[in-house]
Amino acid sequence: MSAQSNVLLMTPDASLAAEVNRALSGNGHVLEPTWPQTARDLLAHLTRSSAAMPVVLVDLDPQPRQILSDLERVVARFPGSRFVGLADQLSSELLLESMQVGLRRVVSKRTMHGELHAVLDRLMGGASAGGSGQGELLTMLSASGGCGTTTLAVNLAYELARQPSAAGGQRALLIDMDCHYGAMATYLGLEPRYGLDQILNYSGPIDTDLLSTTATAWGDELHVLASPASIRFCKPEPLNMDRLEQALRCARQAYRHTIVDAPRVGMELASILATASTRTLLVFQLTVKDIRIARQMLDALVEWGVPPGNLLPVANRYARRQMISLDDASKALGGIRIACVRNDWSAAIAGLNYGQTLAQAAARSVLRKDLQDLLEQVVPAYKPT
Ligand SMILES: Nc1ncnc2c1ncn2[C@@H]1O[C@H](COP(=O)(O)OP(=O)(O)OP(=O)(O)O)[C@@H](O)[C@H]1O
Ligand SMILES: [Mg+2]
The missing domain is CATH 3.40.50.300 (P-loop containing nucleotide triphosphate hydrolases)
Structure with missing residues (x-):
């Protein structure tokens, strides 16, 4: 994974940004230094960026429903980016709603330290089989x-x-x-x-x-x-x-x-x-x-x-x-x-x-x-x- 493969985080919570930084440090993923706080800021940020952002992490707390509804049009507008939710509590309803909005994964904040970089590797690396044609x-x-x-x-x-x-x-x-x-x-x-x-x-x-x-x-x-x-x-x-x-x-x-x-x-x-x-x-x-x-x-x-x-x-x-x-x-x-x-x-x-x-x-x-x-x-x- 090259050092240019940036990850953007959307959160109003500076302590989460520090934690994500720690979870990503040393495994080739680089977190953007500034982070949008709301879906509106995120839309503006992605519109300004010259290249597609490979992965966007989105803090779904404290109001996952509202945040997912705000996110829907952002996700639809940037098909080149993969959106991953971060949440305190995972439930099957939240996972389903997130998938319906177009998020690729939702990762628990509690286990993200061990999990996040593997999720990003898989998202950025594509399918692992190396098959390009017809399996x-x-x-x-x-x-x-x-x-x-x-x-x-x-x-x-x-x-x-x-x-x-x-x-x-x-x-x-x-x-x-x-x-x-x-x-x-x-x-x-x-x-x-x-x-x-x-x-x-x-x-x-x-x-x-x-x-x-x-x-x-x-x-x-x-x-x-x-x-x-x-x-x-x-x-x-x-x-x-x-x-x-x-x-x-x-x-x-x-x-x-x-x-x-x-x-x-x-x-x-x-x-x-x-x-x-x-x-x-x-x-x-x-x-x-x-x-x-x-x-x-x-x-x-x-x-x-x-x-x-x-x-x-x-x-x-x-x-x-x-x-x-x-x-x-x-x-x-x-x-x-x-x-x-x-x-x-x-x-x-x-x-x-x-x-x-x-x-x-x-x-x-x-x-x-x-x-x-x-x-x-x-x-x-x-x-x-
Ligand atoms: N060739 C075999 N020799 C002996 N036992 C076998 C053999 N193949 C399968 N079994 C045993 O038969 C049982 C049923 O196997 P399995 O669960 O794979 O069947 P299944 O067709 O998938 O069942 P289901 O209809 O529940 O999906 C299991 O206990 C399995 O260990
Ligand atoms: Mg069976």
């Missing part, structure tokens, strides 16, 4: 509850994120579209503050910066756009699906690999996801019920115009000497090729219980090996590591 997008659908979609999504994403990349800094994005349980965050031991609703319900343009700064990082490898159920389980925000395709396009620009976990979605939404994806994996188990539903889903997707070659049914928890063989399943699904992942309870449960991926919890497991084999079938450039 891979895999959608995971499921033919029944509990058939293993989230386990597969998390571990496939992690294996892809470990791939060496000429662009360096490789990360994969996981999008949790399970609006009922939002189990992905729990699986990974995350407590996200922002989720997919912040992207899909955002009033301004969705761009790669917005995606990467809204996602929650899991280690260096994964970014997770959590389900709204992970943010507020008792009353998750509804998702504005009209913006889904735009969000997916941005994900493909920002990340070399994006995996969407989409269980229990209607066929219209499933077909939107499958059409936007490079491949769609339909996870099922070798039971009559799952196979019947999988067949209906495949037929419906093709009817909605998804090319059959982009669809791959994955029989999870496969064991030899099962009542229904892979051949039987393939025939019942209309002769389509199917992939399989073996039953490996101890590996699956070790990852789940420790909030770890298989690479960490069960590196030599057959489950991990099968997932690597699966990736070789669906991602042309993939090499197991």
Whole structure:
């Protein structure tokens, strides 16, 4: 980060300015020496500046509602700047209202010392994957509850994120579209503050910066756009699906690999996801019920115009000497090729219980090996590591 990447602060509180200065000192961000006190001063300041201010920090206290309403037109007028709120108390209402006005983040004043510079790095650095073109997008659908979609999504994403990349800094994005349980965050031991609703319900343009700064990082490898159920389980925000395709396009620009976990979605939404994806994996188990539903889903997707070659049914928890063989399943699904992942309870449960991926919890497991084999079938450039 160069020393010219200035940060402007709007606050009537000189002690906050001193604190922000301390929080930023020594990590390459430079706070403008003078600070506007009100939205009106801020508008004048930004209008006078010859170059766009990369980041504007805005003190939302003591009257967040009033300040956000005053800020709305300033944010709309300077699309080249990223606005970040600072507040004493964070609530989901405040976060939602801030996003609706066009703020990129709201940071708690109490934790800003540890948090602020990372937020600024991400805002100024853009998406971290280094991908400039069209990344891979895999959608995971499921033919029944509990058939293993989230386990597969998390571990496939992690294996892809470990791939060496000429662009360096490789990360994969996981999008949790399970609006009922939002189990992905729990699986990974995350407590996200922002989720997919912040992207899909955002009033301004969705761009790669917005995606990467809204996602929650899991280690260096994964970014997770959590389900709204992970943010507020008792009353998750509804998702504005009209913006889904735009969000997916941005994900493909920002990340070399994006995996969407989409269980229990209607066929219209499933077909939107499958059409936007490079491949769609339909996870099922070798039971009559799952196979019947999988067949209906495949037929419906093709009817909605998804090319059959982009669809791959994955029989999870496969064991030899099962009542229904892979051949039987393939025939019942209309002769389509199917992939399989073996039953490996101890590996699956070790990852789940420790909030770890298989690479960490069960590196030599057959489950991990099968997932690597699966990736070789669906991602042309993939090499197991
Ligand atoms: N190949 C496998 N072998 C053994 N156990 C597995 C395998 N895949 C997943 N499991 C286990 O099956 C259970 C359900 O997995 P998971 O939560 O991933 O399913 P899901 O399809 O995402 O469920 P939901 O419908 O709730 O979204 C978990 O206990 C997981 O550890
Ligand atoms: Mg799941």
